[in-house]
Amino acid sequence: MASFGKVIRKNSLNAFSRVVLRRDFTRGRHSLGLVYGEYGDPGTVLKLEEIPVAEDLKDDEIEVDMLCAPVNPSDMNQIQGTYPFKSELPAVGGNEGVGLVRRCGLRVTGMKEGDWVIPILPGVGTWRSTLISNCNKFLKVSSSTGLDFAATLQVNPPTAYRMLKDFVSLQPGDTLIQNGANSGVGQAVIQLAAAWDISTINVVRTRPDSSDFDVINYLKELGATEVVTEEFLHSHKMKELIKGYSRPALGLNCVGGDSSTGVAKLLKEKGTLITYGGMSRKPVTIATSLFIFKQLTCIGYWNGLWLTNNITNNRALIEDMFHDLCTLGEKGLLRAPRSTKHELINYKNAINESMKPFVSSKQLLMIKN
Structure with missing residues (x-):
């Protein structure tokens, strides 16, 4: 089974996470994320691994520290290999979430360090502590909406x-x-x-x-x-x-x-x-x-599919929609679903709970805070 790097065992993770998630890497930088190298049962094929993070940004890229990401049914289907959209393996799980911009490339506009952003398109791989991506795949959102709301806004x-x-x-x-x-x-x-x-x-x-x-x-x-x-x-x-x-x-x-x-x-x-x-x-x-x-x-x-079809020629339509949704959220007319929060190291609990029938609570992975 393909993988990105070292698999992290839970019994050694508490001490490791204090280092990985809080230190400022200068060489050999890594993120901590949930990776699958084959399709199958999410509880089995998902592994907590170190994922390399590039030192340099391209002009149109941003580095994002993921704060919170939900576990959705479509995420499970994607890992099982039954969803129409499939990422190239090995892949990082998760398509939704909210992150904090840590760095911006030279030509990035409309975003700056410290902004909250959400992915617009699926396939970004949000179940990890840090990622680098083209800025056009993300959208800035207001932190006033709250963490749970922003993390569950994209789907x-x-x-x-x-x-x-x-x-x-x-x-x-x-x-x-x-x-x-x-x-x-x-x-x-x-x-x-x-x-x-x-x-x-x-x-x-x-x-x-x-x-x-x-x-x-x-x-x-x-x-x-x-x-x-x-x-x-x-x-x-x-x-x-x-x-x-x-x-x-x-x-x-x-x-x-x-x-x-x-x-x-x-x-x-x-x-x-x-x-x-x-x-x-x-x-x-x-x-x-x-x-x-x-x-x-x-x-x-x-x-x-709607987002993919409109991202290039109708981005303003997408931005207007998210603006409307955030405005409703700020007014209290649209709220985040009820949720149960899990630290990233306890991801198996989140996965298992999300796959049970009649679950009324959204499972959220708390990645960085």
């Missing part, structure tokens, strides 16, 4: 933002319906919709530990209009509930299977169903009659 909120903005012309007073409402994207959808005066009907899975009440209360606190379980979605009671709202023009699906069918059935004529995930690993099933007689539109969305 879920933009996905929610674009799905609400780009496919259906939603107006104040309109209604949307979504499954997987307790996901990171689902929580962002609820908050953005509430800020824009759009009603949300939110479907969540029934939990085996009877924690439905806690989940429903939390989503209501975020601004959810209605929260129901999958069982309720498929019952006659759902038809009665939906009568109290304008028929949804937009449905958001990250589950697939029967759940996607239930959401599609409740859409208005010429409504749109957007699929951005498949947690059930079952195909999206839509009745032929919905296409013919309701003329539904079904389409997929992948935020990583």
Whole structure:
């Protein structure tokens, strides 16, 4: 299995990390990061290693000390080798996070030492203490938003933002319906919709530990209009509930299977169903009659592809979106998801927790502070 360098064992890490993370290297500089040299089970193939860091910066590069980075389902899929985007191996895990600019190349503008930055595109490898990258792959953000918010800003909120903005012309007073409402994207959808005066009907899975009440209360606190379980979605009671709202023009699906069918059935004529995930690993099933007689539109969305397609010619559009999201965050209208924090040396705990079903807390790797 390929690797970058020395593998660090946990039992020797506490003393090592005090040296690696705090000393100022002058020769043979290294970062500490989570590396995988083959695809497979993240808990097995990820290793904590020393990663070489270049002494010199190119004119358009920045050196970033990563502060905090989340563990997302897409990160797990990428390491497993099942995600469409694959990094060249060996690779550093993580696609999202917030870091502190430590140095800038001679031609870097709009960023300076001490600024907070987030990666725009996937594949940067955020699960490490220090990285060097082209400055155009990063975006400056305000530290006033808070560490958790900035660290979880690049994936879920933009996905929610674009799905609400780009496919259906939603107006104040309109209604949307979504499954997987307790996901990171689902929580962002609820908050953005509430800020824009759009009603949300939110479907969540029934939990085996009877924690439905806690989940429903939390989503209501975020601004959810209605929260129901999958069982309720498929019952006659759902038809009665939906009568109290304008028929949804937009449905958001990250589950697939029967759940996607239930959401599609409740859409208005010429409504749109957007699929951005498949947690059930079952195909999206839509009745032929919905296409013919309701003329539904079904389409997929992948935020990583949208960012890649717009980074060169429409960077201003990307910057405007993140500015809007940060402004909502500063106003308290968009918050970071509930989280559990782990030191980098305890990464296995973060990985294991993130792969459990019905986890309501985002796992965050605290890298430097």
